[in-house]
Every structure is written in structure tokens, then in C-alpha cells.
Amino acid sequence: MSLLEVSDLHTHFVTRDRDDRIRTARALNGVGFTLQKGRILGLVGESGAGKSLTVTSILGLLHPPARVVAGRALFQGRDLLAMSASERSALRGNRIGFVVQSAKASLDPLARVGEQLVRVQRAHARRSRREAMERAEAILAAVSIPDPKRRLAAWPHEFSGGMAQRVVIALALVNEPDLLIADEPTTALDVTVQAQILDLLSAAVRGRGIGAIIVTHDLGVVAQYCDDVAVMFAGSVVEQGPVAEVFPRPMHPYTQALLAATPERLRLGAGLRLGGPPPNLYALPEGCCYRLRCDRSRDVCRSAPPLAQVGDQRAACHFAREPAEAEA
Numbered sequence: 001m002s003l004l005e006v007s008d009l010h011t012h013f014v015t016r017d018r019d020d021r022i023r024t025a026r027a028l029n030g031v032g033f034t035l036q037k038g039r040i041l042g043l044v045g046e047s048g049a050g051k052s053l054t055v056t057s058i059l060g061l062l063h064p065p066a067r068v069v070a071g072r073a074l075f076q077g078r079d080l081l082a083m084s085a086s087e088r089s090a091l092r093g094n095r096i097g098f099v100v101q102s103a104k105a106s107l108d109p110l111a112r113v114g115e116q117l118v119r120v121q122r123a124h125a126r127r128s129r130r131e132a133m134e135r136a137e138a139i140l141a142a143v144s145i146p147d148p149k150r151r152l153a154a155w156p157h158e159f160s161g162g163m164a165q166r167v168v169i170a171l172a173l174v175n176e177p178d179l180l181i182a183d184e185p186t187t188a189l190d191v192t193v194q195a196q197i198l199d200l201l202s203a204a205v206r207g208r209g210i211g212a213i214i215v216t217h218d219l220g221v222v223a224q225y226c227d228d229v230a231v232m233f234a235g236s237v238v239e240q241g242p243v244a245e246v247f248p249r250p251m252h253p254y255t256q257a258l259l260a261a262t263p264e265r266l267r268l269g270a271g272l273r274l275g276g277p278p279p280n281l282y283a284l285p286e287g288c289c290y291r292l293r294c295d296r297s298r299d300v301c302r303s304a305p306p307l308a309q310v311g312d313q314r315a316a317c318h319f320a321r322e323p324a325e326a327e328a
């Protein structure tokens with residue numbers, strides 16, 4: 001059984017315009033990917049592709065007007081999307097650790113760090129304050145916060161960006177989750193601190209043998225830290241598979257363009273942005289979501305692309321089996 005198996009996930013924003021007509025932004029259009037225990041999946045795509053929306057949909061953290069309209073997200077075989085809100089929140093922060101985008105803001109400014117670590121433990125397990133405080137100290141040590149005993153009494157504002165990010169990771173890990181999801185865990189940090197945080201995050205995940213999703217727009221991060229990759233475009237996963245197969249031999253034209261355009265970015269870990277019109281979520285094209293940008297687009301692309309598969313690598317493209325063109 002996969003640790004997490006997301007299939008056919010559709011999330012819409014439904015609003016009304018000035019004339020009271022219903023407008024639907026189809027922000028996620030059949031997102032699917034799988035994650036096995038002990039592996040790290042990089043979820044990549046340019047800004048607005050739907051990465052954050054994918055994880056917040058799965059975790060039941062959407063706010064109106066966003067709504068999951070279809071899909072399944074099997075976590076250890078149980079569908080997160082079919083659960084009640086209370087069942088889901090029993091898993092969140094417990095079996096599933098979540099590091100939100102803009103993580104520092106997720107710390108409670110009015111509670112000492114130790115207190116926050118105690119709170120998240122006692123929300124999910126019967127544990128004495130003293131035992132919880134001991135575990136809090138141990139987890140701060142595990143994320144390499146110097147002098148953890150003393151830091152338990154510190155307030156969030158006393159931490160630098162990098163140290164605060166370690167605290168957020170500690171909060172996500174303190175209940176020994178089976179899955180860790182980190183949304184852009186390092187964007188706000190400078191480059192050296194980014195590397196430290198990612199080293200620590202991947203070591204924590206590997207050491208515990210758990211599964212993780214790292215959301216990033218940085219292909220270099222994926223190359224360095226992830227086993228698998230899922231590439232998103234306009235609310236769809238266009239390609240996924242092991243990094244070792246996808247990066248040297250991308251099958252989808254979008255992945256090919258990303259990788260071709262960014263060899264030096266791949267190395268330097270700079271941002272991810274390709275030219276072409278941003279997809280209009282209120283009027284997505286029929287068929288392939290990428291066809292308006294794709295230089296290989298033909299009439300057949302007006303119909304939904306089939307999923308082509310080579311080994312563990314899958315791509316949603318009518319011409320996915322033409323990797324030789326990309327190598328040329």
C-alpha cells in the first residue's frame with residue numbers, strides 16, 4: 001500500500017461576478033501522484049501551478065470559496081477527503097506533520113516555544129507536561145537548535161528566520177508523523193541557511209524512515225534532496241516519477257522545457273519561471289492543459305492526453321514517448 005495516493009483531485013474556486021453570474025476557477029484539475037513510505041517527493045511547478053492548493057486540499061485546510069469537488073487522497077489506505085473534519089484534524093499534526101508556506105507566521109507569537117511543542121503533543125496523546133517538555137527539548141536538539149533546554153523558554157520573535165524554521169519543523173515532527181509535508185520550507189531564508197534547513201529536514205525524514213513531500217519551485221532542491229518528482233502545470237500533474245529517471249529523460253514537453261531552460265538554475269537553485277501566457281483558470285483549454293504553450297501542439301491535443309508510462313515514469317501527453325527530440 002502506498003503511504004499517500006492522490007487521484008483525480010479537483011479543487012475549484014466558485015464566486016459570483018458583478019452581474020451575479022457564477023464564475024468557476026478550476027485551480028486543480030485531476031491532480032494525481034503517489035508517495036511510498038521512506039521516500040521524498042518534490043512537488044514542483046511555477047507560481048500559481050497549484051502546489052499549495054494541492055496540499056491544503058488534501059489536508060482539509062481550504063477556505064471558501066475554495067472547495068474540493070472530486071478526488072481521493074488515500075493516506076495509509078484511508079481517504080482523507082472522505083473523512084470528517086474531526087477525523088482529519090486528529091491526523092494532522094499527529095500522523096501527518098505540516099510545515100506551511102510562510103512558516104514563521106504559523107508560530108503562535110504569544111506562546112513560548114516549549115509551550116507550543118507541549119501543546120501539539122498533548123492535543124494528540126495522553127502525556128504528562130513533564131514528559132512532553134522532555135520530548136520538546138529532544139526534538140529541538142534533533143533539529144540542531146543550540147542550547148535547547150534554555151530555548152524552550154524563548155518566544156518566537158527571539159528566533160532568527162532559520163532558527164524559527166527549525167522550530168516549525170520540530171513542531172511538525174514532535175509527534176513522530178508517518179508523513180511530513182513541507183510547503184516551500186526555505187524560500188524566505190538566505191542560501192546558506194536554506195541548505196542547512198534542507199539537510200536537516202531530509203536527514204530527519206530519512207532517519208525516521210517516513211515519507212515526505214517537499215513543495216518547491218526549485219529544481220535544484222529536487223535534484224539534491226528528492227527521490228521522486230511530480231511536475232505541476234495549471235492544476236495538473238503533467239509528469240511524475242523517480243528523479244533519476246525524469247531529470248535525465250523528461251517525457252513531457254513542459255518538463256523538458258523546464259529542465260532545458262534551467263541548467264544553471266538547477267545548479268544554483270534559482271527561481272522557476274518560463275515564458276508564455278499564464279493559464280486562465282476560468283477558461284482552461286479543452287484537452288491538454290499545456291497545449292497553448294506547447295510547440296508540439298497539434299489537433300489531437302484538444303482531447304485529454306493519455307498517461308504514457310515508461311518504467312515508473314508517467315507523463316500526460318499525446319507525444320510523451322518522444323524523449324529523443326528533447327535530447328537532440
Ligand SMILES: Nc1ncnc2c1ncn2[C@@H]1O[C@H](COP(=O)(O)OP(=O)(O)OP(=O)(O)O)[C@@H](O)[C@H]1O
Nearest residue numbers: 013025027045046047048049050051052053054217
Ligand atoms: N480566491 C481565488 N479565486 C480564484 N483563484 C484563486 C483564488 N485563490 C487562489 N487562486 C488560484 O489558485 C491557483 C493555485 O494557487 P497555489 O497557491 O496553489 O499556487 P502555488 O503553486 O502554491 O504557487 P506559489 O509557488 O506561488 O506558492 C493560483 O493560480 C491562484 O491564482
Ligand SMILES: [Mg+2]
Nearest residue numbers: 051052053101
Ligand atoms: Mg504555494
